[in-house]
Amino acid sequence: MGFWKAWFSNPEAITTAKNTFVEEEKINAKANKKNVGNHIIFSTEREIDLYQLEELCDAVGWSRRPLRKVKKAIEHSFLVVSMWQVQNTQKHLIGFARATSDHAFNATIWDVVVHPKFQGKGLGKVLMQYILKQLRSEEISNVTLFADPDVVEFYQSLGFMPDPEGIKGMFWYPH
Amino acid sequence: MGFWKAWFSNPEAITTAKNTFVEEEKINAKANKKNVGNHIIFSTEREIDLYQLEELCDAVGWSRRPLRKVKKAIEHSFLVVSMWQVQNTQKHLIGFARATSDHAFNATIWDVVVHPKFQGKGLGKVLMQYILKQLRSEEISNVTLFADPDVVEFYQSLGFMPDPEGIKGMFWYPH
Ligand SMILES: CC(C)(COP(=O)(O)OP(=O)(O)OC[C@H]1O[C@@H](n2cnc3c(N)ncnc32)[C@H](O)[C@@H]1OP(=O)(O)O)[C@@H](O)C(=O)NCCC(=O)NCCS
Ligand SMILES: CC(C)(COP(=O)(O)OP(=O)(O)OC[C@H]1O[C@@H](n2cnc3c(N)ncnc32)[C@H](O)[C@@H]1OP(=O)(O)O)[C@@H](O)C(=O)NCCC(=O)NCCS
Numbered sequence: 001m002g003f004w005k006a007w008f009s010n011p012e013a014i015t016t017a018k019n020t021f022v023e024e025e026k027i028n029a030k031a032n033k034k035n036v037g038n039h040i041i042f043s044t045e046r047e048i049d050l051y052q053l054e055e056l057c058d059a060v061g062w063s064r065r066p067l068r069k070v071k072k073a074i075e076h077s078f079l080v081v082s083m084w085q086v087q088n089t090q091k092h093l094i095g096f097a098r099a100t101s102d103h104a105f106n107a108t109i110w111d112v113v114v115h116p117k118f119q120g121k122g123l124g125k126v127l128m129q130y131i132l133k134q135l136r137s138e139e140i141s142n143v144t145l146f147a148d149p150d151v152v153e154f155y156q157s158l159g160f161m162p163d164p165e166g167i168k169g170m171f172w173y174p175h
Numbered sequence: 176m177g178f179w180k181a182w183f184s185n186p187e188a189i190t191t192a193k194n195t196f197v198e199e200e201k202i203n204a205k206a207n208k209k210n211v212g213n214h215i216i217f218s219t220e221r222e223i224d225l226y227q228l229e230e231l232c233d234a235v236g237w238s239r240r241p242l243r244k245v246k247k248a249i250e251h252s253f254l255v256v257s258m259w260q261v262q263n264t265q266k267h268l269i270g271f272a273r274a275t276s277d278h279a280f281n282a283t284i285w286d287v288v289v290h291p292k293f294q295g296k297g298l299g300k301v302l303m304q305y306i307l308k309q310l311r312s313e314e315i316s317n318v319t320l321f322a323d324p325d326v327v328e329f330y331q332s333l334g335f336m337p338d339p340e341g342i343k344g345m346f347w348y349p350h
Binding site for chain 1: 240244245247248249250251252253273275276277278279280281283285307311316317318319320321322323324327330331333334335336337338339340341342343344345346347348349350
C-alpha cells in the first residue's frame with residue numbers, strides 16, 4: 001500500500017511510524033496559518049514520484065537531471081524532506097530539500113525548492129526549519145550549504161552565516 | 176586477518192580487492208619521488224585505528240572529538256582515504272581525508288590532514304589528487320569543500336574555485 005493511501009485509511013499508524021509520513025503539529029500550524037488554502041504537510045518519506053519532483057524543479061528553471069541519478073541521490077541522502085499541499089484526497093508536491101551527511105558531525109543541504117506559486121508565503125522558511133529540526137534531533141552540529149547569490153539573504157534570515165571566520169566554500173569540477 | 180597483515184602475506188590479493196588496500200602505481204610513484212624515505216601508500220580501507228587518527232589530528236592542533244562519533248562518521252562517509260608511511264613491516268598513518276556524498280551528484284571533502292613532519296613535500300597534493308580520482312571514477316561531477324582561510328591557496332593549486340559565480344558556503348550551528 002502506498003504511504004499516501006495508508007495515510008487516509010489509517011492516519012494514526014502513519015503519524016507514529018518512523019521515517020514514514022510525519023506530521024509535525026507546530027510546523028504544520030505555522031505553515032497553515034499562511035493561508036495558502038487547504039492543508040500543508042511535511043514528509044521524510046523517500047518514495048517520491050520522480051516525475052513530480054522533476055516538474056517541481058522544472059518550475060523553478062533548474063536544468064533536467066537523469067532520473068536514474070536523482071533516484072540514487074535520494075536513496076543515499078541522509079535526509080529527504082518534501083512538502084505537500086493536500087486537497088481532499090489529492091496531494092501535490094510543492095517543496096523539497098535533502099541533505100547529505102556523515103551521520104555524526106556534518107550535514108550539507110542540497111536542492112532546496114518551493115514551487116513558484118507557493119513562494120513568498122513563508123513556506124521556504126518553514127521547510128528549512130523542518131529540516132534543521134530533523135538534523136538537530138540527530139545530533140548533527142554543523143549544517144552547511146552552498147547558496148546562489150540571490151538566496152544568501154534567505155538563508156541568513158534562518159541563521160546561516162556566509163564564510164564564518166573566513167571559511168570558504170570551494171568547488172571542483174572535472175575538466 | 177588485518178588488512179595490513181594480509182598485505183604482506185599476499186600483496187596481489189589485496190591490491191586487486193575492491194575497497195581494500197589500493198596501491199595506485201602512478202600516485203605512489205609521484206609520492207615516492209618526493210624522497211620522504213621508505214615507501215608511501217594510499218588506502219580506501221575504512222578500518223583505521225581511531226587512536227592513530229586521533230594522534231594525527233592532535234599533531235595539527237585539531238580539537239578532540241568523541242571516538243564513538245568519529246567511528247560513525249567514517250562508517251557513513253562515502254570515501255575514506257588514508258596515507259601511510261611503510262618502514263619494513265611497520266606502517267604509520269601520516270595523512271587522512273574523507274568525503275560525504277549522495278553517490279550521484281555531489282561530494283564534500285572533510286578532515287584533510289597531513290602530519291606536520293610530512294607537510295610541504297607535495298604529499299597533501301597527492302592525497303587530494305587521489306581522492307579526486309576516486310570521486311571521478313564514481314561519476315561524481317560536483318566536488319566541494321569548506322577551506323580555512325590559510326589553506327584556500329592550497330586547494331586553488333588543485334583546481335578548486337572559491338565562490339564560483341558568487342555561490343556562498345554557509346554554516347548553521349545550533350544555538
Ligand atoms: C529560495 C526559496 C526556497 C525560498 O522559499 P520561499 O517560500 O519563497 O521563502 P519564504 O517565503 O519562506 O521567505 C522567508 C524569508 O526569506 C526571504 N526571502 C525569500 N526568498 C528570498 C530571496 N530570493 N532573496 C532574499 N530573501 C528572500 C523572504 O522575504 C522572507 O523574509 P522574512 O522572514 O523577513 O519575511 C524559493 O524562493 C525557491 O524555491 N527558489 C528557487 C530555487 C532556489 O533558488 N533554491 C535555492 C538554491 S541554493
Ligand atoms: C593543508 C595540508 C593538507 C597541505 O598538505 P601538504 O602536504 O603540506 O601540501 P603540499 O606539500 O602537497 O602542497 C601542495 C601545494 O600547496 C601549497 N600549500 C601547501 N600548504 C599551503 C598553505 N597552507 N597555504 C598555501 N599554500 C599551501 C604548497 O606550496 C604547494 O604548492 P606548489 O604545488 O606550487 O609547490 C597540510 O598542510 C595540513 O594538514 N595542514 C593542517 C590541517 C589543515 O589545515 N587542513 C585543511 C583543513 S580545511
